[in-house]
Amino acid sequence: MNGVTIQVDREPRASRVLGIGGYRPSRSVTNAEIVDRIDSSDEWIRTRSGIESRRWANDEETVVAMSLAAARKALADAGVQPEQVDCVIVSTVTHLFQTPSAAAEIAHKLGTNRAAAFDVSAACAGFCYGLSLASDMVRAGTARHVVVIGVERLSDLTDKTDRSTAFLFADGAGAAVVGPAADLGEAGIGPVVWGSDGEHLDLIRQKEDWRDALFGEAGPSMPHLVMEGNPVFRWASYEMAKVAQEALTAAGVTVEDLDVFVPHQANMRITDAMSRQLKLPERVAVARDIATQGNTSAASIPLAIERMLETGEAQSGDLALIIGFGAGLVYAGQVIRIP
């Protein structure tokens, strides 16, 4: 060793969410349009999932187009200019290119100054994974402003005749801008509690890989997502309530301090069961965006926050618990201040 010291940034910083924005596809699909192909009924779908209608994207509403719309809204909400963005993180499982990343294209089209850009594959936990990365970057000084986008076109990978998923999956984009807090006492993003459980890889997954989808006996066709509803319901409702509780503890708060609870919008029944497990006080507003949006995987949490701000259920400065969970299985939860 030659005695030269590599310089590192030692300044302690806190991060916070500066702005939120979403994009909902123009087409609203009612249960009536879904039921014939899955031998079901409007009432069955409502009672099993709380979904009345969902948004499906049209051909123009691509992963990149929806992301750009959501990110521009989030930047405007944050009062941050595109050229101030140092990194763009896109969480998605439905950008149908192995490479290049959606993030690189989005960073360019947003007008950033060659911001770092990459995609994250963490399914329905994608937004919380991206938010955790962004927060750590800001805290470490790697980036000053980070755009985190959760975006999906799940309808592309949905088997419209599959009774357990056809009514559930939907499309959309949500974005957040993460930046520095004024000081450590103003921290707006708590420690992440996250992990994976690959033992249960089979519970939610893409049924066939691209090679089989294209060249297998049944092909060529799009691959489809499949899910085992009851074990997923059990895992999400009970195991994820424990993770949510750990996220509260990690941030040094209790359910009594919370104003808002925004779980991934997987299924209204999961949201209800988690809320009961957490013993949320009645005054805590619970996100129920799934009713008219469907399950949009990585996009669901920022979309739900945006709606709660629009309806007045959430206000700037509110303390929120967010948690994402999905295929992998993977999960991540944290406490944030609503921007």
Add this chain to the structure above:
Amino acid sequence: MASTEEIREGLAEIVNEITGVPAEDVQLGKSFTDDLDIDSLSMVEVVVAAEEKFGVKIPDEEVKNLATVGDAVTFIEKAGS
């Protein structure tokens, strides 16, 4: 170990709490789906609560075999003995 009747009563309490079905309707011969109108997701909640209450493990693959209240009571009796 609790008696059959005690397990049925405990299960009836759980079913009532989760689904609102009157506890007195939860009798051994009743089918969870057809008679008590309990859907598969509520059944998962009933199972998890029963596991906690009776200190037993009811695996996912076993749940579909528990068609009636009697089936569940018998399973809990065996699992707990």
